[in-house]
Amino acid sequence: MLKFQVFLSCIHIKRQLPKNILVFVVCAAMVFFLCSYASSIQSNQEQLNSLPEILPVSGFISNLNGSRNLGLLISGSMVDSLEASGFLKDMLYTTRMAATYAAKETEKPKIVYLMGYNTLTPYPSIRPDNLKDSEVFFKGQNAQCIASRRFLAQYHLSIGDPVKLDLYWYQFGEVPGQMTYEHLAQRTLIIADSFDSSVVTTDLIQLPDILFPIGWAKKTFAECDSPFYYDSVSFRIKDPMKMNDAKALMKAQGLLSVNPQASDSISGSTVVINDETFIRSATSIQNNLTLLWMFLPALTTAILLASAVMAHLMMHSRRGEFAVMRSLGMPKQACLRVYLMESMLVAFPGGIVGMVAALLFTALPFSASMAVLAVFYLFYLLGAFIAVRMLSRVSVAAMLFAVD
Amino acid sequence: MLEVQNVSYTYANRYQTNEVLHEVSCTFEQGQMYAIIGPSGSGKTTLLSLLAGLDLPTKGEILVDGKLMTSMDRDTYRRDTASVIYQSFNLFPLLTAMENVMFPLQLRGKPMAEAKTEAMKCIESVNLKESVLNQRPQRMSGGEQQRVAIARALAAGGGILLADEPTGNLDAANGEAVVAILKKLAHEKDYIVVVITHNTSIAEQADVVYRIVDGRLSTGAAE
Numbered sequence: 001m002l003k004f005q006v007f008l009s010c011i012h013i014k015r016q017l018p019k020n021i022l023v024f025v026v027c028a029a030m031v032f033f034l035c036s037y038a039s040s041i042q043s044n045q046e047q048l049n050s051l052p053e054i055l056p057v058s059g060f061i062s063n064l065n066g067s068r069n070l071g072l073l074i075s076g077s078m079v080d081s082l083e084a085s086g087f088l089k090d091m092l093y094t095t096r097m098a099a100t101y102a103a104k105e106t107e108k109p110k111i112v113y114l115m116g117y118n119t120l121t122p123y124p125s126i127r128p129d130n131l132k133d134s135e136v137f138f139k140g141q142n143a144q145c146i147a148s149r150r151f152l153a154q155y156h157l158s159i160g161d162p163v164k165l166d167l168y169w170y171q172f173g174e175v176p177g178q179m180t181y182e183h184l185a186q187r188t189l190i191i192a193d194s195f196d197s198s199v200v201t202t203d204l205i206q207l208p209d210i211l212f213p214i215g216w217a218k219k220t221f222a223e224c225d226s227p228f229y230y231d232s233v234s235f236r237i238k239d240p241m242k243m244n245d246a247k248a249l250m251k252a253q254g255l256l257s258v259n260p261q262a263s264d265s266i267s268g269s270t271v272v273i274n275d276e277t278f279i280r281s282a283t284s285i286q287n288n289l290t291l292l293w294m295f296l297p298a299l300t301t302a303i304l305l306a307s308a309v310m311a312h313l314m315m316h317s318r319r320g321e322f323a324v325m326r327s328l329g330m331p332k333q334a335c336l337r338v339y340l341m342e343s344m345l346v347a348f349p350g351g352i353v354g355m356v357a358a359l360l361f362t363a364l365p366f367s368a369s370m371a372v373l374a375v376f377y378l379f380y381l382l383g384a385f386i387a388v389r390m391l392s393r394v395s396v397a398a399m400l401f402a403v404d
Numbered sequence: 405m406l407e408v409q410n411v412s413y414t415y416a417n418r419y420q421t422n423e424v425l426h427e428v429s430c431t432f433e434q435g436q437m438y439a440i441i442g443p444s445g446s447g448k449t450t451l452l453s454l455l456a457g458l459d460l461p462t463k464g465e466i467l468v469d470g471k472l473m474t475s476m477d478r479d480t481y482r483r484d485t486a487s488v489i490y491q492s493f494n495l496f497p498l499l500t501a502m503e504n505v506m507f508p509l510q511l512r513g514k515p516m517a518e519a520k521t522e523a524m525k526c527i528e529s530v531n532l533k534e535s536v537l538n539q540r541p542q543r544m545s546g547g548e549q550q551r552v553a554i555a556r557a558l559a560a561g562g563g564i565l566l567a568d569e570p571t572g573n574l575d576a577a578n579g580e581a582v583v584a585i586l587k588k589l590a591h592e593k594d595y596i597v598v599v600i601t602h603n604t605s606i607a608e609q610a611d612v613v614y615r616i617v618d619g620r621l622s623t624g625a626a627e
Contacts, residue, residue: 004510015498015540324494327458328508328560329483397453400494401568 005334009342024350026310027380030303031354032361034372037299039362041292048285052240055281059273060234063265066258066272069232071096071172074268076218076228078253082235087246089238093118093230095217096208098181099165103155112151112165115208116217126211128193130159137192141215145189148197151209157191163210164188167220169229171266185224233268240278247273300375307376308383311347315339315387322391323399336388343384351376406432406455406564406596411464412619413450424450426619427464434563437590437597439610447619448600449568455598456488456566457481468564483511487557491569493549495541501552502527502537508560526555530585547578554585565589567599571606583609 013020061079062069074093083091095116100109120126120134128134128146137144145163152158167184189212197209221228237246255271318339325335355373358364364372413425424447432438432455440448453459454466457478466473468485487508495504505526509519527537530551536544544552550570557565567586571579583599583606590597590611599606607613615622 001511001513004513007510011503012498320494321496321498324496326479327456327482327488327494328511328556329479329481330511331479395459397450397456397458400458400488400490401449401453 001334005338005341008338009345012338012342013345020346023310023314023346024353027307027347027350027376028354028357030307031351031373031376032357033354034300034303034376035355035358035364035369036362037292037296038368038372039358039364041289041296042365042368043363044285044289044292048241048282048289051278051282051285052237055240055278057237057240057243057273057275057278058234059237059271059275060232061230061255061268062258062270062272063267064256064259064262064270065264066260066270067264068266069234069272070094071231071266072229072268073171073266074230074233076221076230078255079230079233081253082250085246085249087238087242087249088235090236091118091233092122092235093214093233095214095229096170096231097184097217098168098170099210100168101155101163101165103157109166112209114145114165114167114210114212116212116214118214120211126195128195131193138213139215140213141219142213143187143189143216144192144213146193146195146211147191148209149194150197152191152194159191159193161191162188163191169221169226171229174264174266184226185220187220230268237273237275240275240282243273243275243278304376304379307347307380308386311343311380311383312387312390314343315384315391319391319394320399323394323396326396327400332392336392339391340384340388344381347380348377351380405434405467405469406598407465407467407470408432408451408455409465409467411451411454411461411466413447413454413459414462424619425454425461425616428616428619428621429464430614430621430623432564432596432598434596435590435594436611437587437599437609439607439613440598440600440616441602441604441607441613442616446616448616451616451621452488452566452568452598452600455564456486458488483508483560485562486564486566487560487562488566488568489550489553489557489570490567491572493541493546493553493573495549495552495556497541500538500540501532501544501548504541504552505555505559508556523555523559526558527552529558530555531581545578546573547575547581550574550578550582551585554582558589563594564596565598567597569600569602571601571603579603579606 060069061072061074063072079093082088097114097116099112099114101112102109117138119138120128131137131146137146147157147163157163164186165188166186168181169184170179170181172179189210195211218228237243250271254269256269258270258272322335322339326332351373355369358369358372359366408428408430411425411428412423414421414423416422428451440451442448454461457473460474468476468481473481496507499507502520502523505523506519509522510516514522532548532551532555536548541549541552565586570582570586574582586597586599587609589595599610601607612623
């Protein structure tokens, strides 16, 4: 019996080839369209997810009118809180100090400028001569330093020599050229390496003679019970999608927005975040995604309903045939199986062709394409099943006999 | 033998009920051709559909060779015992004449070759031209289609042939030829042939004529 049903299904498909080709193409097109739509959502989502990598959001601390981002007084405790919050990454900070140094006790001490870093990576022009891993050096707290070749030559010093310094912390004043010095402590640093200060081309206000790890400076300030201030702080937002949270935290820490009308100051009280490009791009992608998601239910429902209706109509037009089959004694289930088989033999390959086309022409992964195909089949089967149920309720006698 | 015992049939829907057959009793025996006549809406076709096992009576019983139809598998009854031919032929539009005739045979599980041989015999007995065997119904004349329908009924081979206005869509010559085939089936092949017709000349050729008026059956000559 099954062989006969398969034979009937095949012969029906063959004899209605144009109609079945149309159904095949429509099924393929529906699956392809659904896959393309899903692919579009996925690619937008991926773009949005990768946006923080492509367009990192950076920021820095400036004075209130935004005219300075170096030579500031930036509270160390405030920066530590920001860093601990987890909203920021790749933090770069500097601090500056001055010292007096005399190679011999009999000589008059001279002013030496020192700069503390937590990393040298963003300053490619400052390169230690020998140190392989300056990252480790600058992350540490050891009483070591990297001295400029000029400094070494001037004082006839070599790598490994100690440098005994009278340390001061200082700040530039409101008036250009004005500086404030305050004695801090006497410390000895060991020269770990040298660098060529003649190629330093950064916008440092004063070329340093000595570079030291910022951790050592913080420790020294703590030992002297003096508040620690950074000279400059810049950072990246760890997750720009949570930028508002990061901004709220900064606001809670007392950081303000730039006010160009404000007078000049050296207080690092303001945060500047370069997020315009990111926000513009993210908003555009987010708008696309919102639109795509908004239309998805309606579009999917329309397509899936269309597939169900198509399956239904394909069978509905065969009610007369169904009645004849029943009148010849073919069991109801066998008749319905013929129609279901016929319907599936056309729609299933159509769906697969649509999926393969989607795999070739869109970036949708195989698993997602399979999911789309499964949903399509489910609805097509549902339509076919409803049609079959309706067929099974047809009064065979009413279909076959002319009105008496 | 087909026995109809006090059969009533009522169509009912949400709004009304309509008794189409009222306590109809009659008997149909092998080797006889019966005509059922009556005005439109009198219940002739309803009686035929009950005889064909397409529906069950609301009241009363139909017995097939002494067995209650209600106790039988009606799919099997239609497949193996009773065949119907229709005014509008009701052939499978997607199958050729040969495939239409082979259908009941294949449904009974006959292999293709055997079904083809048997179908050929049925086709020959209704004088169908060989040229139409591979044609689909829409390319055949009405007479040819009705011959295919009769051949298909013969292929089912159950001994009961029920015909609903079999000449209704045919010209006179084809109509006469179809009636001749039906008579031959009854008289030579021992079929029970039941023909529903408005045509008095067909009724005159039947061995027994039943008249239905308003769902009530009476025996009598054709008018």
